[in-house]
Amino acid sequence: MEPFDLLGPLPAPCTTTVLEASAGTGKTFTLAGLVTRYVAEGVATLDQMLLITFGRAASQELRERVRSQILDTLRALDAAEGAAANEVISHLLTGTAAELADRKRRLRDALAGFDAATIATTHQFCQLVLRSLGVAGDTDSGVELVESLDDLVAEIVDDLYLAHFGQERDEPLLSYESALTLAREVVGNAHTELRPLDPAPGFDPAVRVQFAKAVCAELVTRKRRLGILHYDDLLSRLADALNPTDSPARARMRRRWSIVMVDEFQDTDPVQWRVIDCAFSGHATLILIGDPKQAIYAFRGGDIVTYLHAASTAGEQRTLGTNYRSDGPLVDSLQAVMRDAQLGDPRIVVRRVEADHTAHRLAGAPHNAPFRLRVVNRDQFGTRTDRVIPIDTLRQHIPRDMAADIAALLGSGATFCGDPLQPGDIAVIVESHRDGHACFDALAAAGIPAVYTGDSDVFVSPAADDWLCLLEAFDQPHRSGLVRA
Numbered sequence: 001m002e003p004f005d006l007l008g009p010l011p012a013p014c015t016t017t018v019l020e021a022s023a024g025t026g027k028t029f030t031l032a033g034l035v036t037r038y039v040a041e042g043v044a045t046l047d048q049m050l051l052i053t054f055g056r057a058a059s060q061e062l063r064e065r066v067r068s069q070i071l072d073t074l075r076a077l078d079a080a081e082g083a084a085a086n087e088v089i090s091h092l093l094t095g096t097a098a099e100l101a102d103r104k105r106r107l108r109d110a111l112a113g114f115d116a117a118t119i120a121t122t123h124q125f126c127q128l129v130l131r132s133l134g135v136a137g138d139t140d141s142g143v144e145l146v147e148s149l150d151d152l153v154a155e156i157v158d159d160l161y162l163a164h165f166g167q168e169r170d171e172p173l174l175s176y177e178s179a180l181t182l183a184r185e186v187v188g189n190a191h192t193e194l195r196p197l198d199p200a201p202g203f204d205p206a207v208r209v210q211f212a213k214a215v216c217a218e219l220v221t222r223k224r225r226l227g228i229l230h231y232d233d234l235l236s237r238l239a240d241a242l243n244p245t246d247s248p249a250r251a252r253m254r255r256r257w258s259i260v261m262v263d264e265f266q267d268t269d270p271v272q273w274r275v276i277d278c279a280f281s282g283h284a285t286l287i288l289i290g291d292p293k294q295a296i297y298a299f300r301g302g303d304i305v306t307y308l309h310a311a312s313t314a315g316e317q318r319t320l321g322t323n324y325r326s327d328g329p330l331v332d333s334l335q336a337v338m339r340d341a342q343l344g345d346p347r348i349v350v351r352r353v354e355a356d357h358t359a360h361r362l363a364g365a366p367h368n369a370p371f372r373l374r375v376v377n378r379d380q381f382g383t384r385t386d387r388v389i390p391i392d393t394l395r396q397h398i399p400r401d402m403a404a405d406i407a408a409l410l411g412s413g414a415t416f417c418g419d420p421l422q423p424g425d426i427a428v429i430v431e432s433h434r435d436g437h438a439c440f441d442a443l444a445a446a447g448i449p450a451v452y453t454g455d456s457d458v459f460v461s462p463a464a465d466d467w468l469c470l471l472e473a474f475d476q477p478h479r480s481g482l483v484r485a
Contacts, residue, residue: 001020001317001318001319001351002318002319003318003319003320003321004019004030004318004319004320004321006030006033006034006087006088007087007088007091010034010037010038010041010043011285011287011316012285013258013285014282014283014284014285015285015286015315015316016281016282016286016287016288016313016314016315016316017285017286017287017288017314017315017316017317017318018265018288018289018310018311018314018316018317018318019287019288019289019290019318019319019320020290020291020292020317020318020319020320020351021289021290021291021319021320022291022293022320022323022351022353023291023323023325024323024324024325024326025320025321025322025323025324025353026320026322026324027263027264027289027290027320028061028062028065028263029065029069029086029324030289030320031051031062031065031066031261031263031287031289032062032065032066032068032069033069033086033087033088034261034287035049035051035066035069035070035261036066036069036070036073036088036092036107037088037091037092038259039070039106039107039110040073040092040103040106040107041092041103042102042106043259044258044259045106045109045110046110046113046114046116046117047113047116047117047118048256048257048258048259049117049118049257049258049259049260049261050118050125050256050257050259050260050261051066051117051118051119051120051260051261051263052120052121052122052125052260052261052262052263052276053119053120053121053122053262053263053264054121054122054263054264054267054268055121055264056121058121058263058264059119059120059121059124062119062263063117063119066117066119067111067114069088070107070110070111070114071111072085072086072089073088073089073092073103073107074104074107074108074111076089076092076093077092077093077100077103077104077107078104118257122235122272123231123234123235126231126234126235126237126238126275127145127234129238129249129253130234130237130238130241132252133241133248133249133252143227143228143229144227144228144229145228145229145230145231145234146228146229146230146231147230147231149187149219149230150184152219152222152223152226152228153180153183153184153187153215153219154180155222156183156215156218156219156222157176157179157180157183157215159218160179160211160214160215160218161176161179164211164214172207173203173204173207174204174207174208174211178208179211182208182211182212182215183211183212183215186212186215186216187215187216187219190216190232190236191269191270191271194209194212194213195209196209232271235271235272235275236271238275239271239274239275239278242274242275242278242279243278247278249279250278250279250283253279253280254279254280254283254284257280257284258284258285259284259285259287260276260280260284260285260286260287261287261288261289262276262286262287262288262289262290263289263290264289264290265288265289265290265307265310266290266291266292266293266294266295266307267290267294267295268290268306268307268310269306270305270306273306273309273310277310277313281313288310288311288314290307292307292308292311292347292348293343293348293350295307295344295348304344304345304348308345308347308348311347319351319353320353321351321352321353321354322353322354322355322356323353323354323355323356324356324357326355326357327355327357327358327359327360327361327362327370328354328355328357328358328359328360329360329369329370329371330355330360330370330371331353331354331355332355333369333370333371334371335350335352335353337371338350339351339352361416361417362414362415362416362421363414363415363416364412364413364414364415365409365412365414365421366408366409366412366414374401374405376389376394376397376398376401380397381393381397395434395435395438396438399435399438399439399441399442400442400445402428402439402442403439403442403443403445403446403448404446406423406426406428406443406446406448407446407447407448409421409426410422410423410426410448423448423449423450428443428450436452437452440452
């Protein structure tokens with residue numbers, strides 16, 4: 001796959017381009033650079049572009065980065081001399097005086113109207129479209145949007161479990177814990193088909209399918225009664241509105257946005273892709289950017305089939321080939337281990353990337369290799385070669401060994417980017433909370449300060465208690481006990 005040239009010809013109108021982007025290869029910079037080029041070169045105005053990502057924090061970051069790129073480019077054009085901050089600015093500083101004047105005018109107009117730019121999460125985008133099109137369905141304007149249905153699902157499970165199994169004398173085929181897990185799964189994956197389709201009555205599959213269907217039906221009833229909608233309901237409603245080929249919604253969306261960019265595209269689910277595909281494929285310049293290797297992670301909502309189907313519709317597939325985050329020696333080492341590995345599908349491959357930082361920024365460490373595999377030898381524990389080291393023994397040994405290795409690193413006088421290495425520069429990634437606690441304890445025993453960020457809940461912390469006390473005092477100033485507290 002060829003690398004994408006950010007300074008080359010812009011994607012042609014009404015085409016679809018997929019950009020494969022590994023971690024650290026500048027996805028956000030690429031999107032911001034494309035927006036700036038489209039505006040500065042007069043291809044489109046900012047309000048003709050739609051940028052979609054999959055989280056509020058990511059949406060806010062993307063908005064800030066786009067604005068910053070436009071502002072930096074405008075300042076460079078105003079200065080007309082000096083070193084450019086990045087390659088996009090250098091590219092836009094090249095041209096005749098008339099071309100530069102036009103670029104300044106366009107970018108200044110974009111900056112003045114930047115608050116109206118459509119840079120949104122998928123759900124924010126759906127909400128915006130539904131409101132503007134008047135296709136919100138059979139609900140009134142007082143409907144409340146909720147981010148989580150967990151509490152409502154738990155209430156439904158409580159009621160349905162009691163109704164279904166409360167009178168049974170024998171142990172139910174479906175435990176309460178399994179029922180709650182099942183309910184959350186079917187609600188979280190509302191468009192997944194329940195199987196088997198025709199289970200034999202009285203057996204576990206039939207009980208599970210029946211309970212799952214009852215949960216889904218009751219959820220619809222209670223959402224309507226409570227006047228609430230989940231964000232996924234917005235997606236479904238917009239998808240339904242776009243379904244007819246002569247849909248007015250399709251026509252309006254195409255008139256409004258001629259360039260559509262989707263960030264973190266590997267997290268797109270089937271309904272989200274159906275919305276984007278129906279509205280824009282073949283009618284707008286569609287740029288899909290993401291890391292397909294992350295589509296294998298179901299916990300992120302990744303969907304391999306959806307990603308691969310969408311990628312197959314693209315006229316162009318390119319990759320971002322430079323890692324701006326990691327050092328060259330580390331990138332090369334990981335490439336030696338992982339390059340060309342197939343992850344979940346032959347079409348999802350670890351591709352070659354180059355490092356922008358060619359040198360190794362860690363210096364003076366006892367073991368300065370950027371990538372090491374530490375092996376626990378059976379001889380250390382007197383274990384025979386035909387036996388496996390007991391897991392409890394390993395759970396004690398590995399955290400202690402890790403802590404000793406980190407202590408040696410911190411005590412070596414090693415530097416990173418010329419500064420002395422600190423405990424806060426080091427991260428320990430574990431598979432489970434149990435392993436995390438063991439490593440935290442080992443670091444504490446070795447006198448190495450550490451912060452555990454795993455399963456702790458901020459709402460059960462002492463700080464949360466203090467905030468609750470303060471807020472209750474503000475809310476009820478007539479209660480002297482709360483005020484004194």
